[in-house]
Amino acid sequence: MRSVLPNHTRPIWAEISASRLRDNFHALQAAAGPQIEVLAVIKADAYGHGATECAPVLAGAGAQWLGVTSAEEGLAVRASLAILPQGMSPRVLVMCGLWPGEEAGILDRGLTPVVWEPYHLDLLEAEAHRRNLPAQSVAVHAEIDTGMARQGVTPGDLLERLLARFTTDSPLKLEGVMTHLASTEVGDDPQNQVQMIAFASALQQVAAAGLKPEYVHAGNTSSTDSGYIPQDLPALAAGLGARAMTRAGLALYGYALPLESATDRVIQSEGFLKPHLASSLKPVMTWKTRIVSLREVQCGDSIGYNATFVAPGTMRLALLPVGYADGFRRALSASNAEAGGLVLLHGRRAPIVGRVSMDLTIVDVTAIPECSIADEVILLGESNGERIGADEHARLAGTSAYEVLCGISNRVPRVVVS
Numbered sequence: 413m414r415s416v417l418p419n420h421t422r423p424i425w426a427e428i429s430a431s432r433l434r435d436n437f438h439a440l441q442a443a444a445g446p447q448i449e450v451l452a453v454i455k456a457d458a459y460g461h462g463a464t465e466c467a468p469v470l471a472g473a474g475a476q477w478l479g480v481t482s483a484e485e486g487l488a489v490r491a492s493l494a495i496l497p498q499g500m501s502p503r504v505l506v507m508c509g510l511w512p513g514e515e516a517g518i519l520d521r522g523l524t525p526v527v528w529e530p531y532h533l534d535l536l537e538a539e540a541h542r543r544n545l546p547a548q549s550v551a552v553h554a555e556i557d558t559g560m561a562r563q564g565v566t567p568g569d570l571l572e573r574l575l576a577r578f579t580t581d582s583p584l585k586l587e588g589v590m591t592h593l594a595s596t597e598v599g600d601d602p603q604n605q606v607q608m609i610a611f612a613s614a615l616q617q618v619a620a621a622g623l624k625p626e627y628v629h630a631g632n633t634s635s636t637d638s639g640y641i642p643q644d645l646p647a648l649a650a651g652l653g654a655r656a657m658t659r660a661g662l663a664l665y666g667y668a669l670p671l672e673s674a675t676d677r678v679i680q681s682e683g684f685l686k687p688h689l690a691s692s693l694k695p696v697m698t699w700k701t702r703i704v705s706l707r708e709v710q711c712g713d714s715i716g717y718n719a720t721f722v723a724p725g726t727m728r729l730a731l732l733p734v735g736y737a738d739g740f741r742r743a744l745s746a747s748n749a750e751a752g753g754l755v756l757l758h759g760r761r762a763p764i765v766g767r768v769s770m771d772l773t774i775v776d777v778t779a780i781p782e783c784s785i786a787d788e789v790i791l792l793g794e795s796n797g798e799r800i801g802a803d804e805h806a807r808l809a810g811t812s813a814y815e816v817l818c819g820i821s822n823r824v825p826r827v828v829v830s
């Protein structure tokens with residue numbers, strides 16, 4: 413268990429189910445198929461689930477590759493893997509490049525950086541020369557920008573110049589070539605095809621430069637769910653004698669975006685791009701707290717900041733020690749005019765009333781008379797067949813499950829359970 417505070421006593425925590433994390437990884441690997449390896453993305457502190465908690469579990473489940481945000485996250489993940497038996501340490505891909513000062517740690521701990529800027533190569537080469545490392549001993553993966561204009565080198569001249577750096581006597585080795593797709597949840601979005609075509613031509617440039625990467629990777633949760641990109645990948649990789657890999661994060665934690673269609677085709681009923689994966693996923697995090705106070709209010713009493721909720725009759729209210737400083741979104745607030753979020757108490761849904769404040773939230777337990785102080789409350793998770801998911805919070809907050817999950821703050825300790 414970890415927390416920013418040394419002696420965590422506040423009754424709020426997030427349980428991370430190791431068995432669900434393993435099951436989701438296996439479901440992803442099954443959906444990707446035997447020809448595609450799945451890189452488990454644990455960036456952004458494993459989407460709020462705790463990267464150092466999740467890394468050893470995923471390695472134990474057979475993950476050969478983990479993806480982290482930065483060198484500093486990679487170093488923490490490496491340290492967390494020290495508990496594993498010898499020979500069971502997965503590779504760690506640093507997905508957002510590197511910054512001056514990070515090259516030593518990358519080489520010390522055998523992290524594998526994604527590179528696309530010439531300065532990335534300058535930093536690694538200089539550090540490798542300083543250490544007299546042999547030719548082709550530092551593996552890197554080059555990212556190609558095939559149409560997202562975020563990270564990556566553009567095919568053509570810029571790629572040509574980047575590839576020219578991988579000479580036989582360079583300490584660097586082009587181990588992987590990757591791209592990232594912008595619109596995979598929209599299965600028939602023409603952008604997917606455009607990006608894959610650009611990727612194929614970039615791979616031809618790689619081959620023409622005489623380079624033989626071992627891995628070619630693209631795609632994410634949604635492309636694995638739709639089955640669209642994984643179908644294309646093995647052939648692309650095979651053209652270079654490489655192995656196909658895809659990178660997935662969200663599904664590991666038990667969520668997937670609903671698949672959409674650009675042409676308004678109803679995806680499932682037409683049998684076009686069926687979700688392969690979504691139905692077998694289980695949320696890994698159960699976010700919990702306890703009731704710390706109970707009170708009764710009368711008809712006409714106002715509740716919370718700015719009195720956005722006025723009791724329509726006698727109500728029993730429970731106070732929960734969770735607020736937006738924990739990442740419990742303020743958009744879950746409720747007024748008389750507009751319902752807000754819910755929590756689970758004794759297996760039933762209890763509505764939030766009034767504004768979610770920084771540290772505290774009030775819920776209506778009038779319909780759950782057996783509630784008492786210290787009762788467990790589920791903020792995200794399941795109980796008695798009822799479920800509140802990060803996707804439900806996301807809908808109310810006008811955002812995505814990704815942002816809800818990685819927005820749960822460090823004030824909430826993560827506890828790994830079986």
Ligand SMILES: *Cc1c(COP(=O)(O)O)cnc(C)c1O
Pocket residue numbers: 453455507592631632633634659660661662663
């Ligand atoms: C975050 C990320 C992924 C994983 O995306 P999910 O939708 O969470 O599966 C894959 N590749 C890159 C480059 C990413 O940044």
